[in-house]
Amino acid sequence: MTTSSVTGNTTIPPRSSGAKTARQKGWYIPWIFVGLFMVVLAVNMVMVHFAMSTWTGVETQDHFVKGISYNRDLAGARAQAERGWKVQTDFTSTEPRKAVVAITVHDKDGGVLKDAAVSVTLIRPTSEGHDKTLSLPYLGEGRYAAPVELDLEGQWDLRLVVTHASGDYQDQKRVWVQ
Template sequence: MSISTTTGNRPLPPKRLKAPRQPGWYIPWIFVGVFMVVLAVNGVMVHFAVSSWTGIETENHFIKGLGYNNDLAGARAQAERGWQVQPDFTSTEPRKGVIAITVRDKQGQILKDAAVTVTMIRPISEGHDKTLSLPYLGEGRYGAPVELDLEGQWDMRFVITHATGDYQDRKRVWVQ
């Protein structure tokens, strides 16, 4: 009998053979992988949703919704008046421009003695809006210079109040 130096006098344990994997052993890992991909994509989407929100929301949305029929009636009355309104915005320098609005009635007569208010609204961010009262310049034209905080697209919302009725509209303008 020979003595082994690695095991001494102990007999070697029998080698264990690994049982072969059963078919489909990887299927639970596929489910885990798919769920991990879904979680990662959702995490990225939540990040972009939270980091890109500009804070713009409609204030008093329920009350505004209740007044929708009144808004439709006002739009019909405005169309019946048939005023000819020509809004204009001209950029003069970077972030500066001139707002001009020409107002005539249905027959083309000049409408003076109106109160014209223009609100410049930045559609993609809040805190930059400006409201101006335009003075009468003659010949049915109201206008004033304006300086805005940012370049780019702006909504020019104008409201005209006159003894014969009201008018409101908006125009998208580009500020250089």
């Protein structure tokens, strides 16, 4: 004999000891949340892997020492501005991975600076091991130039340093190598 209890209009059947109990509605919803969190965790792990494995170089070495000398660098920039040198940087890409670097230097009054030591460093900003440093010879009329052959095409940072008895000059420019 089975007994049933009546609550309002709904009849609740009695529980039998040997029969399987049916799952409640929505029993899977917590597992959906667990699954979504697992997907987010997996995507984050993939992103961390690619972030750690694709780093190819350091832009600034000895950053702590450079940070300490910041005030000295600011004073040098003010002195460079006071000298008023007129420096023109020309970078002409002639063939694939080949270019000519030309620097023209004049003092504040338009006079030629001919006894300067001019060096150019071409730095690949996205990877290490491809940087080139050139000492440009004097060609006359304040012009220093030299050809350069680079390992890769694309964007490079051209860092210029002019050293003269009356002072120094530094500049940086982004150039494109075809």
